[in-house]
């Protein structure tokens with residue numbers, strides 16, 4: 276606040292000094308106000324108007340000079356996409372590549388139930404203060420105030436870049452609308468990148484509309500899961516997305532040039548209206564035994580209702596000393612890998628989708 280007042284005072288002072296120093300320029304300005312023939316007859320009102328235009332022009336000039344001489348504004352890159360398409364995988368790649376190129380990335384991770392679980396995986400590359408976790412379903416409405424607060428609390432630094440990963444059911448269009456206001460001058464207007472699973476694009480039944488919403492204000496669409504699909508399918512998906520957002524560019528995982536992302540311009544594509552409630556999904560989490568028999572865990576994951584589209588969790592398996600992170604994506608694939616973070620919240624099973632009910636989950640776990 277004090278800095279802002281001081282800066283404004285300095286700018287005004289500079290502008291007034293310039294007014295005094297450039298009398299000849301004032302004469303030039305008088306000419307621009309249509310008084311070429313009788314400069315001495317300029318009325319008080321015209322003079323005041325001229326002075327205010329001149330000073331305000333100078334203010335703009337000085338402000339831009341000061342901003343240029345300070346840090347370059349920081350890109351804010353928002354990663355969206357349906358559940359399990361590969362947003363965190365992309366974020367991990369981006370963080371690693373930006374660090375390698377001497378940038379200073381900050382990340383904000385939003386997820387259902389327990390964003391800390393995912394955020395801990397980044398401690399391998401980032402300091403704790405470079406990572407913020409934001410649990411909760413809706414950063415596109417009720418959660419946007421907290422998201423903006425977290426973003427605005429990120430310190431200014433050289434070569435800064437901030438990545439935000441939205442949860443997989445976010446109303447990506449509303450998110451950009453709300454996030455576009457109230458950010459510090461430190462930041463450029465946020466840009467959105469959408470991750471799309473080419474194999475499963477628009478095979479989400481009732482959730483197709485939500486998936487389509489998640490590409491409509493994106494500047495770039497990253498085409499994932501493209502290894503096992505025909506080139507025809509890739510072209511069809513691109514054409515489909517282009518019909519929703521004609522200004523988006525496309526990159527496959529291998530074509531993506533991570534360091535060029537800050538050069539993207541925010542999309543001005545107008546999006547179709549979506550019933551925002553479609554972005555509010557049920558989710559819940561329950562504790563898991565530690566350790567657990569790995570066959571029993573697979574049995575639990577396979578017994579979950581089909582309406583549950585995303586599963587994540589962490590516990591120790593069999594005789595392992597280390598914890599394991601496991602997950603199930605909407606296609607039904609189950610992946611298990613060692614968990615390197617600190618398990619701050621204890622062993623958990625997290626589920627997202629209609630039918631997420633802690634009582635039902637406990638029954639499935641006890642009966643396995």
Ligand SMILES: Nc1nc2c(ncn2[C@@H]2O[C@H](COP(=O)(O)OP(=O)(O)OP(=O)(O)O)[C@@H](O)[C@H]2O)c(=O)[nH]1
Nearest residue numbers: 357358359360361362363364365443499500501610
């Ligand atoms: N085969 C294949 N697997 C992928 C690809 N991208 C990501 N995955 C895997 O898919 C799983 C889910 O990836 P995440 O990056 O966690 O997906 P996400 O979009 O962050 O998921 P949520 O935000 O939790 O919904 C992980 O096991 C990834 O390794 C891809 O292009 N092909």
